Amino acid sequence: MSKVSVHTESLDISWGLIGLISEIDRFDASWKAIERREGQSLKELKSIATVRSVGTSTRIEGSKLSDEEVNVLLKNMDISRLQDRDQQEVVGYYDALDIIDENFEEILFLKVD
Known part of the structure; x- marks a missing residue:
């Protein structure tokens, strides 16, 4: 036989x-909305920074593509349709x-004297 205790x-x-x-409940709901909005803003900032970095770095190497052309290329990337070296x-x-970006935790950096 088991013993059951009930507390109220x-x-x-x-x-x-x-x-x-x-x-507190209203604040929690508005905070979640802010997190969603900020997450989207961070994605957009990362995209802008990536396009500028790629554009600038490849132009140093002689590419003639503008940031706008880089942006269009990256959004519509199809390796089989790459037309030129740029x-x-x-x-x-x-x-x-x-x-x-995907493997930064595993990348080892060596100090060179």
């Missing part, structure tokens, strides 16, 4: 406390950045 507690909650709980440079540089 009484809790007096004032309307002031209910108001505070409600305020496009190949851009896609290769972008792929290298992507590999670094």
Whole structure:
């Protein structure tokens, strides 16, 4: 035979406390909306920074593609349709950045004297 215990507690909650709980709940909902919006902003900033980095770095190597052309190429990337060396440079540089981004925790840096 098992023993069962039942406990009941009484809790007096004032309307002031209910108001505070409600305020916390509204803040939580608005905070989640802010996090979603900020997450989208961070994605957009990363995209802009990536396009500029890829564009600038490949232009140092002689590519003639503008940032706008780099942006269009990266958004519509199809390796089988790369028409020239500039496009190949851009896609290769972008792929290298992507590999670094995905594997940064495993990348070891050596100090060279």
